[in-house]
Amino acid sequence: MGTNRPITVGRIDYANVWPIFHYAEQQLPEDRFRIEKRVPAALNRALRQGEIDITSMSSFAYAENADNYLLLPDLSVSAKGRVNSILLFMKKPLEQVLKGRIAMTATSATSVNLLKILMKLYYQAEPSYVTMEPSLDEMLAQADAALLIGDTAIHASWANKEKDKGLTVIDLGELWRNWTGYGMTFALVAVRKEIAEGDPEAVSDVLHALTESKERSLRNLTPLIEKACAQLGGEPAYWNRYFNELHYNFGSDEQAGLTLYFEYAHQLGLLPHEVQMRFFQDQAALKVKNE
Numbered sequence: 001m002g003t004n005r006p007i008t009v010g011r012i013d014y015a016n017v018w019p020i021f022h023y024a025e026q027q028l029p030e031d032r033f034r035i036e037k038r039v040p041a042a043l044n045r046a047l048r049q050g051e052i053d054i055t056s057m058s059s060f061a062y063a064e065n066a067d068n069y070l071l072l073p074d075l076s077v078s079a080k081g082r083v084n085s086i087l088l089f090m091k092k093p094l095e096q097v098l099k100g101r102i103a104m105t106a107t108s109a110t111s112v113n114l115l116k117i118l119m120k121l122y123y124q125a126e127p128s129y130v131t132m133e134p135s136l137d138e139m140l141a142q143a144d145a146a147l148l149i150g151d152t153a154i155h156a157s158w159a160n161k162e163k164d165k166g167l168t169v170i171d172l173g174e175l176w177r178n179w180t181g182y183g184m185t186f187a188l189v190a191v192r193k194e195i196a197e198g199d200p201e202a203v204s205d206v207l208h209a210l211t212e213s214k215e216r217s218l219r220n221l222t223p224l225i226e227k228a229c230a231q232l233g234g235e236p237a238y239w240n241r242y243f244n245e246l247h248y249n250f251g252s253d254e255q256a257g258l259t260l261y262f263e264y265a266h267q268l269g270l271l272p273h274e275v276q277m278r279f280f281q282d283q284a285a286l287k288v289k290n291e
């Protein structure tokens with residue numbers, strides 16, 4: 001059974017998802033699939049409100065609504081240590097930031113809650129938080145430190161070096177790893193249950209397109225590196241390292257790190273309930289196996 005309207009697929013508007021999406025769009029026929037590119041917070045909201053059907057999204061926002069969603073298996077944006085694009089920029093020494101005020105980007109859900117977990121449980125600190133649009137200068141005019149994610153964080157980290165702004169930078173993926181010994185999963189791909197039940201073939205098509213894109217991208221990163229230099233600036237060596245330090249699978253290691261994050265988020269009352277991760281079962285794959 002297929003629905004009559006096209007299936008809307010959400011793509012995070014940052015380089016971190018390029019390996020998963022770069023080759024996928026050309027495999028999803030335009031008469032059946034529509035791609036929406038937005039920042040994570042907008043995709044999180046659109047999925048919750050039923051405006052889109054399948055999306056790459058903040059792992060935290062998946063957890064907030066896990067009963068209504070299924071995860072597309074083995075797809076994520078994760079880091080085993082340094083993530084390079086989830087960064088706390090501090091204009092004051094850390095001791096003052098811990099007692100001060102932190103501006104957080106309005107585009108994120110996972111990272112802002114990761115920062116709260118690290119502040120409370122790692123540093124035993126309770127700074128105050130303000131949510132703002134992602135502009136480093138404006139954020140730092142109002143706060144002692146600023147949390148940015150995605151391409152905005154990358155550009156701000158370059159400007160900090162090139163313009164000698166003298167800000168101290170903490171990479172949240174690296175801090176999480178040093179503290180817990182685990183990697184961290186920032187983004188997942190989820191489908192609304194209603195769509196998975198009503199149009200499983202379409203969901204399966206999206207799963208295959210994203211999985212094939214991931215595999216093809218990782219076999220040869222050169223096209224993505226060239227595109228990143230052309231569209232976002234920077235050097236090939238930077239992007240080579242960036243795409244290599246991110247991980248795009250969601251196996252038992254990634255699940256263990258994310259489970260710990262969900263537990264801490266629940267413990268601090270950031271998530272109102274415990275989270276049971278549930279996955280879309282690809283019937284198309286089962287059918288092929290049984291034939």
Ligand SMILES: C=C(O[C@@H]1C=C(C(=O)O)C=C[C@H]1O)C(=O)O
Pocket residue numbers: 012014016040057058059077083085086107108109110111112149150151186187
């Ligand atoms: C690696 C990243 O992962 C992401 C962080 C997200 C969040 O904080 O909610 C959501 C999706 C990803 O964009 C990044 O933004 O740089």
